[in-house]
Amino acid sequence: MNIKFKTPFATAVAIGVGVIVLAGYFIPGLISLRFLFLRAGLVLAAVALIVGILNLFAVHFRKMAQNDDNSGYSLILVFALIATLLIGFFDMFQSYMFGQPNFQTISWLFTYIQLPIETSLMAVMAVSLTYAATRFLRRNLHTYAVIFFFIVLMVLIGTLSIFTPEVPFLSQIRQWIVQVPALGGARGLLLGIALGTIATGLRILIGTDRPYGG
Amino acid sequence: MTVTGFTGIVIIFLFLGSMFFFTLTRDQEKEKNLRQIPAFRRIKEVIGLTVEEGSQLHVSLGRGGFTSLQSASALAGLSILQEIIKASSVCDYPPVATTGNATISFLAQDIIQGTSKAISTEGHERSSVGELVGLTPFSYAVGTLTTIRENRVSANILAGWYGNEITWLTTAGERQNSPTIAGTAQLPAQAIMYASASEPLIGEEIFAAGAYLGKKPMHVSSVKTQDIFRWILVVLMILGIVLKYLGMHDIFQSILMGVS
Amino acid sequence: MSPINLSDFIGLSLGFLFTLLVFSYILGDNPLFRLASHIFIGVTAGYVAIITINNVLVPRLFLPLFTGTRGERLLSLMLFIPSLFLFMKITPLRKAGNWSVAILVGIGAASAIGGAITGTLFPQLLGTINSFETPTKSSTIFSILNGLMTVLGTMTTLIYFHFGTGHMPGQTARQRPLIKFLGKIGHFFIAVTLGVLFAGVYLSALSALVERLSFIWDYLNQMQIQILP
């Protein structure tokens, strides 16, 4: 097994920090050290987010110059980003300088632009999910696909709370499906995912996977 | 140190030991076959088609953060990206990667440049791109639509941490008639992928990408280690039930309950 | 419904407009939807940047330099170095920022392992064992069978994901009969679980549709009041 490190320093940092934080989970004495690194991680993640936004800004700025059919939309995105940042800094300036309750304006933007768009995106998903369920048996026609299909229908029927009070067993079937077989399957899935997560994390900590350009 | 903490450390060292053992005693001829996973076979087919058609592959790495459990899905997505770049180095348009987390976008760009340099396609004027397209789940989903909508993109591979916003990505792929191979660790999102993606990766299959696509020794060993630990968990469950049946349930309770 | 102030009415009108722009995607991808989505991406990016600066960078990176204790001041100073190197990631000298990203990857990997062991492995294992009900006076045959079914579901689902097959190379990927049989049962439980989760996601989406349609109806009523009081 030959491992060539292109950036040995970054690899050493990743392994060192990882081992200390992991030890902090199991050795009580190292908990404070773990917190120290986690708080450092919070700050670095926040700085990375700011750098990411600068990168997003630069990418769309370049797309504006290309004047293909998407460059108009990039202009709108850049304009919306700058406007929101200016409003946000104005709010922060007011709160720190004059002690006024801050984020009034930016909350207005959140309430009347971001919130309606996100809930509408979620609402349109209802149509997409109905369409996916309808075409599901067109793509897969094996036993388990049929089971999946009828379970979806059974759970939806069991959720009905109008027109079905006379047939209570429908909701009891739904309750049983959710609390017995579905719970067993969910636990099995979660345990399998936990094993995969441990394996992926350990490969980083022993340095065989080095996504940071190592 | 608590019993639970000690148990955790024992599990980690057992896992590491098993991974190294399988790697060092790896025997090429008696290499253990792995069961067929249609999604990974489809990824290989899609790469071949892309090379022939001269079209482009889109790899989306999700929006998982790096200070929690979600990072594992992001790391699995990054290893899939690496294998795809290696396999599609002769494409006219190298793969494009999108993500909803700043740190993942840096890592994607590092992987793209590192792998391109390794297979000397760095000078390729149309080099791959790792783009941050949005910062909240749904703005990330909507930002990715622009890439999926590109006529050049012939297939979408979604591997990372997702929520229910993944519905937008799978249905956009279907509208473009391009196959979508998707995998994540979040369960509700897996249910959506199972219903709407052309090839879903269920459960922990996403973490076996390195072993299936790249056949890397350490990845194959960690898949074997997962198999062993799977059976250890089954035995522990049976043992726990027998002890509970015999009334000695406290042993497991104390081992597994208290973790500070 | 009483008349509302102008800024709220403008806000509601904006919300109403964006709702219709997003719903237009049902008819097909169109420029109106793209317009709304790009405004959305810009506003959310700006919003998240402001909240992050206000809630993380100011109180944990800048303020400790002036008001913090010696230890906090030292930590903030030390954090400035990797933070500056992170800014290199969008410059040609991007390799210089690798070690800063490596810190995040190290923390991410450790959190994943620690979270998986303490947050999933132990609780789910204990939960599975607790699902089994020892036959006592209070427990019914029904609950015992339920417990056994849940445990069976967990075990067979785990076994379904068994990756390894026969040892000899060139052999087709045939699993051992026992694993194959248990895997089939596990696949049944997986299909049930994913069906339940899909129905849950669908209900959430349908609730959002109900809320949006009632918002549209409320807005039309409000506009009527606002225009012809």
Next chain:
Amino acid sequence: MAEIQCPNCGKINPEGKDVCDSCGFPLPSQSPSINQETPSTSPDATDSPPDLPSDAQDLTPGEAQEDIPDGEDEGDEGWLDILHAAEEGEEPGDLQTPSEEDEEKKEDTDWLKRIRALDVEEEKGQETPEGETFPTWMSEVEGEEKVEKTPSEEKQELPDWLQSEEEETGEAEPILSEKDEGETAPPEPAQEEEGHFPSWLEEEEEPSPAGEGPIQPFELDEDDEVIDDLFDEELPSWLSSVDMEKEEAETGDDISPGELPGWVEAMRPVVESSDTSGLAEDEEYIENYGPLAGIPSVLPAEADIDQTSVEEGSKLSFELQVSKTQKEYASLLENVISREGKAKPKGEVKPVATQRVLRWLIAIVLIISVGASVITGGGTGNPSPAGHQKDDPGPAALYEMIDEMEARDTALIAFDYQPALAGELNATASGVVNHLLRQESYLAFISTQATGPSLAEHFITNTQSEFEYQHGRDYINLGYIPGQAAGVLSFSIAPREIVPIAFNGANAWDSPPLKEIQTLSDFDLFLIITDDPTTARMWIEQVNPYISRYKVAMIVSAQAEPLVRPYFQNSPQQISGLAAGLPGGWAYEELTGSPNLSSVFLFPLNVGIIVTILTVFIGGLANGILNLIKQRKNKEKRGVS
């Protein structure tokens, strides 16, 4: 006395004459040696256009056709036989000698000998050898090899027709002179005596197009391999077939009567005004060579090599007279090869019509049915709950937890859901928080997501507007703690240090709601509102050791219910109250007796579910049956084939 017929004008001349009395055209001589080399007696055969390279001459259709022996000429393996042999795939006699070089040497010597023979005749006094009449410039070329001539001398020796052409086009002169200078200045080491490529051909090969620097002359290999490769007799089959067709198209020229084979005669083109593209038409010129002899204004047999078509690199400089179809084949081939390198942009993808129609149908049915139920508002009072709401202990347990709270107790609420699910969770939580406000509790909001604080503000100002709770007096928005699990754990251990200031910048812990709160366990209720099972599990695992589980309750969305319910259902319970989705919220409002958003939304939700069940059931079964039929057809097809 035998007579000689003039190949040019057809007049009969007495034997022994060298030049036709009427047109002065040199008459074919009768000497036996030349006949053998060039079986046909007509002068055209060898008198191919001077400008073409020797092998190219061989390829010129008109003459080649004439050279076709009438079956009796065995000895001279003319180039046409080679061509024929190559076509029929035989080994053309001695051509395919074991070693390539011998074969090339033999070809060299044939055309070289002919040139030398002409050269000798030329020097004697312009008497054209029978059948071998090369223009003076050819001999001049020979001459050049021996004596380095100055450009001006060369020019005087050029034949009139060439000079006149030069003056007309005005180009040849500078090109030639340029070439000569270029030619003479750098001695070409590669050009040896034997096998030297005549400089006129190099000029022809590499004319320098206007506006560019002179193109490097065509570099000859020592043993002329390049030439032979270029003019290898064994032409690729498609080209040789081109030759044959070309010949058929062109051979209809009028040769002196009686001499052309009948089938050539039949194929002669009808004389029209030839409008050859790219070449300047020379009205006065009458073709005096080849099968087109005597026809005015036809493409001159010794047409200049088309300056424009010569491209750099391996392209041949001679003009292949190919018909239109063959040009298309050639350009098609060229396109295919050039397209290999280019990336082909994928065309516009047309969505499948049936997919779009099905999607529209579902959208119309769903939106109309749910919209109508929103407008009618549920009609007759509240829909009675189905059995499972009564059996669901979650809302009831939560109701008891809040009912036991007293005035001024403080409840910490975590707003940890995506804005997209605000529609569902605001409605579900509205009844619960309404109950808290009616208990006059203090509230504190916290979140691990950046959008959480604004969601909390929007929730309290929109859904609970009747209570007019004020920030700082009745509730405190602690804002956003980053770092997910790590942030939650550190907040659980030391809340005051982790969140020193409130979301609006004011001091959080001096205000009435939080004055007595030092640690997490001082809160009387901890309510987590979330849409993600992972977030729910994170909160439960991190706060578990720091607050009693009897104070922890959850409001989750329908998608998280299957994975969160075990925390409430199992023993020991990790949370003491649970309301899941709109049905859970509605059940809670039923218990408090004051309907809120959940009650308003429940009827449209039920209508939507019914419509969806019918759509999915009918559509799903139809698609399943279609798939079954398709699979059966595929099986039959596989069974048949």
